[in-house]
Amino acid sequence: MKYLDEFSNPELAKRLLDQIHAATTKPWAIMEVCGGQTHSIIRHGIDQLLPDQIEMIHGPGCPVCVTPLEIIDKALAIAAQPGVIFCSFGDMLRVPGSTQDLFHIKSAGGDIRVVYSPLDALTIAKDNPDREVVFFGIGFETTAPANAMTVYQAKKQGIKNFSLLVSHVLVPPAIAAIMESPTCRVQAFLAAGHVCSVMGTGEYPPLAEKYKVPMVVTGFEPLDILEGIRRTVLQLESGRHELENAYPRAVTSEGNSPAQAMLAEIFEVTDRTWRGIGMIPKSGWQLSRAYLDFDAELRFSVSDIHTAESSICRSGEVLQGLIKPNECAAFGKECTPRNPLGATMVSSEGACAAYYLYRRLEQPAAASHA
Ligand code: SF4
Structure with missing residues (x-):
């Protein structure tokens, strides 16, 4: 299939791998930021084809995985209220809260609906004017524009029975938090191509300069990943730390200006708690003052x-790259995709789920770094 096969070509992959092997003379730890990249790396065995000196560290770029337990519990509290239609993308339904998940609420009679777009939730609100319709708005800069547009449309169309439970997070502050952690081992980043397709690349050169780390904007197919790693290794080996764009078919330096304008209209930057990482200052979005009427946390009084x-x-x-999933004692035992203890085992982009799918028969490569 065009666009997929051409970025999985084995001959080109071998050529890139040969160049990576030829260029690598020292040990390097490279973090792929995005969970989609993690799955591609594990699924295609890319990390096993790299030189032994290169370690891929799986970063916090899976939106479901970094959504804190607290937000899940707020979603459950809202979804259980009578008269509520709670709409979400499907992968949030099995994310465990502290005592149950959205499937449990659904089986107890809650009206939980899986939608494919937040605009579907707005249509449901229009069709059910006597019900309160809530959309669970999680994710990075990639999913936020559609959620922003939905709130914008709700206000414009005067749809008052719609609200958004917001848990949006931002990549650049997370990169800064990782680099400032005393346990940080990351020496370079594959930046997330889809995030940069929205936001452009302007936020990354200052990070590369401040932390002296190469950053290469990278896509998701095997050749994209290998090209991102090749460019990263060339920078590391030559002592450079620059931003490079290895995903020009999707990413421009300016990004998607209309999407950025919509985000600036609807959201404002706020501190956010990341699952397992804790609070990162100015690392997320909340609804701006003009749109607070659409804030589900306020409407349903779950902020406490x-x-x-x-x-x-x-x-x-x-999520911080301190251990591999199969170094967790619960991996594949108490914790499986059918019975997940944490979000990284639930989400299709989660590192634990990726290791369970493709690596669960392997022994952990090394003892815990924690
Ligand atoms: S294997 Fe399960 S319990 Fe262990 S870190 Fe992953 S999600 Fe959490």
Whole structure:
């Protein structure tokens, strides 16, 4: 299939791998930021084809995985209220809250609906004027524009029975937090191509300069990943730390200006708690003052719900690249995709789910770094 096969060509992959092997003379730890990249790396065995000196660290770029337990509990509290239609993308339904998940609410009679777009939730609100319709708005700069547009349309069309439970997070502050952690081992980043397709690349050169790390904007197919790694290794080996765009078929330096304008209209930057990482200053979006009427947290008075993370689940260490998923004692035993203890085992982009799908028969490569 065009656009997929051509970026999985084995001969070109071998050529790129040969160049990576030829260029690598020292050990390097490279973080792929996005969960989609993690799945591509594990699924295609890319990390096993790299030189032994190169370690791929799986970063916090899976939107479901970094959504804190507290927000899940708020979603559950809203969804259980009579008269509410709670709309979400499907992968949030099995994310465990502190005592149950959205499937449990649904089986107890809650009206939980899986939608493919937040605009579908707005249509449901229009069709059910006597019900309160809530959309669970999670994710990075990639999913936020559609959610922003939905709130904009709700206000413009005077649809008052729609609200958004917002848990949007931003990549650049997370990169800064990773680099400032005393346990940080990351020496370079594959930046997330789809995030940059929306936001452009302007936020990354200052990070590359401040932390002296190469950053290469990278796509998701095997050749994209290999090209991102090749360029990253060339920078590391030559002592450079620059932003490069290895995904020009989707990413421009300016990004998507109309999407950015919509985001600036609807949201404002706020501190956000990331699952397993904790609070990162100015690392997310909340609805701006002009759109607070559409804030589900305020409408349903759930702002006071505060939840501590699970003591068993080590997804925070996984998300910071401190351990590999199969170094968690619960991996594949108490914790499986059918019975997930943490979000990184639920989401199709989660590192634990990727290791369960493709690596669960392997022994952990090394002892925990934690
Ligand atoms: S294997 Fe399960 S319990 Fe362990 S870190 Fe991953 S999600 Fe958490």
